[in-house]
Amino acid sequence: MVGLGPGNADLLCPRAAAALAACRHLVGYGGYLQQLDLAADKTIHASALGAEVERARRALELAAAGHRVALVSSGDPGIYAMGAVVLEQIDRALADDERHPWGLVPLELVPGVSAMQAAAAAGGALLGHDFCAISLSDLLTAWEQIERRIRCAAEGDFVVAFYNPVSRRRRWQIERARDLLLAARPADTPTLVGHNLERPGGSHSIIRLADLCAARLDMFSLVLVGASTSRLVRCGSASRAYTPRGYAGSGAGAGGGGL
Amino acid sequence: MVGLGPGNADLLCPRAAAALAACRHLVGYGGYLQQLDLAADKTIHASALGAEVERARRALELAAAGHRVALVSSGDPGIYAMGAVVLEQIDRALADDERHPWGLVPLELVPGVSAMQAAAAAGGALLGHDFCAISLSDLLTAWEQIERRIRCAAEGDFVVAFYNPVSRRRRWQIERARDLLLAARPADTPTLVGHNLERPGGSHSIIRLADLCAARLDMFSLVLVGASTSRLVRCGSASRAYTPRGYAGSGAGAGGGGL
Numbered sequence: 001m002v003g004l005g006p007g008n009a010d011l012l013c014p015r016a017a018a019a020l021a022a023c024r025h026l027v028g029y030g031g032y033l034q035q036l037d038l039a040a041d042k043t044i045h046a047s048a049l050g051a052e053v054e055r056a057r058r059a060l061e062l063a064a065a066g067h068r069v070a071l072v073s074s075g076d077p078g079i080y081a082m083g084a085v086v087l088e089q090i091d092r093a094l095a096d097d098e099r100h101p102w103g104l105v106p107l108e109l110v111p112g113v114s115a116m117q118a119a120a121a122a123g124g125a126l127l128g129h130d131f132c133a134i135s136l137s138d139l140l141t142a143w144e145q146i147e148r149r150i151r152c153a154a155e156g157d158f159v160v161a162f163y164n165p166v167s168r169r170r171r172w173q174i175e176r177a178r179d180l181l182l183a184a185r186p187a188d189t190p191t192l193v194g195h196n197l198e199r200p201g202g203s204h205s206i207i208r209l210a211d212l213c214a215a216r217l218d219m220f221s222l223v224l225v226g227a228s229t230s231r232l233v234r235c236g237s238a239s240r241a242y243t244p245r246g247y248a249g250s251g252a253g254a255g256g257g258g259l
Numbered sequence: 260m261v262g263l264g265p266g267n268a269d270l271l272c273p274r275a276a277a278a279l280a281a282c283r284h285l286v287g288y289g290g291y292l293q294q295l296d297l298a299a300d301k302t303i304h305a306s307a308l309g310a311e312v313e314r315a316r317r318a319l320e321l322a323a324a325g326h327r328v329a330l331v332s333s334g335d336p337g338i339y340a341m342g343a344v345v346l347e348q349i350d351r352a353l354a355d356d357e358r359h360p361w362g363l364v365p366l367e368l369v370p371g372v373s374a375m376q377a378a379a380a381a382g383g384a385l386l387g388h389d390f391c392a393i394s395l396s397d398l399l400t401a402w403e404q405i406e407r408r409i410r411c412a413a414e415g416d417f418v419v420a421f422y423n424p425v426s427r428r429r430r431w432q433i434e435r436a437r438d439l440l441l442a443a444r445p446a447d448t449p450t451l452v453g454h455n456l457e458r459p460g461g462s463h464s465i466i467r468l469a470d471l472c473a474a475r476l477d478m479f480s481l482v483l484v485g486a487s488t489s490r491l492v493r494c495g496s497a498s499r500a501y502t503p504r505g506y507a508g509s510g511a512g513a514g515g516g517g518l
Contacts, residue, residue, distance in 0.1 A: 001384075005272070008274075009273070010272065010273040010274040010277065011272050011273075011274055011370070012272070012273070013264070013269065013270050013271070013272055013372065014268070014269040014270075014271070014273070015267075015269040015270055018269065076372070076376055076380075076386075077380075077384070078376055078379040078380050078384045078385075078386050078387065079376070079379075079386045079387075080387065080388070080504070081387075083379075083380075083383070083384030083387055083501065084384040084387025084388065084501045084502055084503055084504060085387075085504065086384075087383055087384055087387075087490075087492050087494075087499055087501035088490075088501065088503045088504075090492055090494060091490060091492040091501075094492065094493070103493065103494060103495065104494075104495050105494070105495075106495065107494055107499070109379075109380040109381075109383075109384065110380070111270070111372045111376040111377060111379070111380040112372065112376075113272065113335075113370045113371065113372060114376070117335055117337060117338070117370040117371075117373070118370060120337040120338075120342075120368075120370070121335075121336075121337050121342075121368040121369070121370040122368075124342070124346055124368075125260075125336070125337045125342030125343040125345075125346055125368065126337075127335075127337050127338045127392075128337065128338070128339065128340075128342055128343025128344075128346075129339070129343065129394070129400075130391065130392060130393050130394060130408055131391065131392055132389065132390065132391030132392070132412075132415075132417055133386075133389060133390055133391070134389050135388070135389060135504075137505075139505070140504050140505025141388075141504075141505035145416075148414075148415060148416075149389055149415040149416070149417065151415075152411040152412070152414050152415030152417070153391075153411070153415065155407075155411050155414075156391075156407060156408040156410075156411030156412065156415075157404075157407075157408070158391055158408065158411070231346075231347075231350060233346050233349055233350040233353065234353070234362065235346075235349060235362060235363075235364070235366055236362065236363050236364075236365065240346055240366070242342065242343045242346035242347065242350075243343055244343055244347045245339070245343060245344065245347075245394075245399050245400075246396075246398070246399025246400035
């Protein structure tokens with residue numbers, strides 16, 4: 001399970017590059033596999049976005065047959081990605097048959113830089129203090145559970161990274177999330193919208209929380225909402241958003257603050 | 260602001276290596292600078308653990324004087340590290356004097372793999388679904404605020420990464436955190452204790468939440484507590500802990516579960 005990082009090759013760790021080099025079989029989303037600079041002797045098993053279970057089972061079948069297989073994820077395979085999908089498939093196989101060969105496949109997870117880290121880095125240091133990550137995908141999680149987590153994040157004044165903020169059909173959820181957070185933090189809380197970061201055409205912008213809306217987002221977006229203590233500082237021509245360590249540290253006076 | 264990753268050189272991103280190569284001046288904690296394989300022409304500004312503000316100001320002074328400076332952090336400088344400290348120092352300087360030269364220093368933050376990612380990868384995929392990160396350091400944050408966040412993490416059933424779980428003087432906090440989480444999730448919730456991961460002598464173990472105690476930890480430890488849905492699966496001779504995506508996905512039957 002190999003993490004490619006957020007996109008640009010210079011954020012792919014040497015351990016991940018070595019794993020890709022050592023494996024004959026590569027399994028993953030076709031769009032990401034295409035972007036890799038691979039040796040000619042690879043067998044590529046490309047699949048569509050969203051076919052995670054199928055991809056994990058394909059990789060496990062190849063590995064159980066004795067092949068060295070790299071199952072690739074963008075970002076970190078341990079964060080909302082293939083790592084948990086693979087372990088869940090093994091767990092289920094062993095529940096049916098405790099001697100299932102998938103239980104004996106040697107596994108290694110190679111971590112990588114996740115999208116929230118690329119977004120935070122591009123816009124400052126919003127993850128500088130306590131934060132949480134919430135996926136707004138309601139394919140496998142009931143909305144009530146997601147909303148409960150957002151309420152707790154609001155109550156705890158966590159910086160929040162929203163993964164999967166919208167999809168073609170999922171539009172109102174990020175605006176509901178915004179409203180739940182607005183009940184507990186200021187309208188001008190610095191909010192970072194990253195789009196295709198570290199990929200060609202990538203961009204980010206820092207907006208007010210109150211201005212966050214689905215129309216700004218697509219399936220390649222990530223949203224970071226600051227905590228009540230997060231601040232904006234103007235560095236030359238660019239604004240940077242950051243979250244200071246702790247509360248006692250927020251005595252910077254009138255120079256910074258919200259947008 | 261350059262992230263070295265969790266320790267091992269093969270988890271240091273090429274972008275970070277290029278930044279270190281391009282900078283004549285390196286500022287950071289001496290223990291981490293020592294571990295780097297550096298060219299001979301570098302000027303090293305090493306400081307003690309904990310002297311973050313001094314380190315940030317040193318780097319800003321050098322940069323404002325026209326030098327190219329790499330301020331290094333282990334892990335990701337954007338996560339509980341030097342990124343926010345630097346921006347806070349600039350913010351304060353500009354609050355006193357809006358034409359302060361620190362406001363014009365060109366900044367770049369190079370992200371890296373953080374300790375929670377290395378720990379999750381070593382032990383499975385505990386960060387596979389919604390999670391939060393909480394620092395137990397009460398140097399700059401009142402314990403009441405930290406405890407409020409832990410309560411919210413418990414209420415929201417987040418996987419929790421505890422950074423700075425103990426120090427020489429700070430011992431009871433991680434056990435109080437354990438008890439707050441135990442009020443809302445099972446005693447046998449898979450809990451990962453990582454120690455010096457990706458460094459020489461590093462190790463990890465998976466324990467029951469109820470067995471988490473300060474005696475197992477030191478300043479180089481990181482703790483990951485699973486959510487109520489997190490599960491353990493036996494892969495060959497090793498146990499792996501993971502958090503399945505969503506709640507609907509947790510139908511693996513009697514084969515997995517807690518410890």
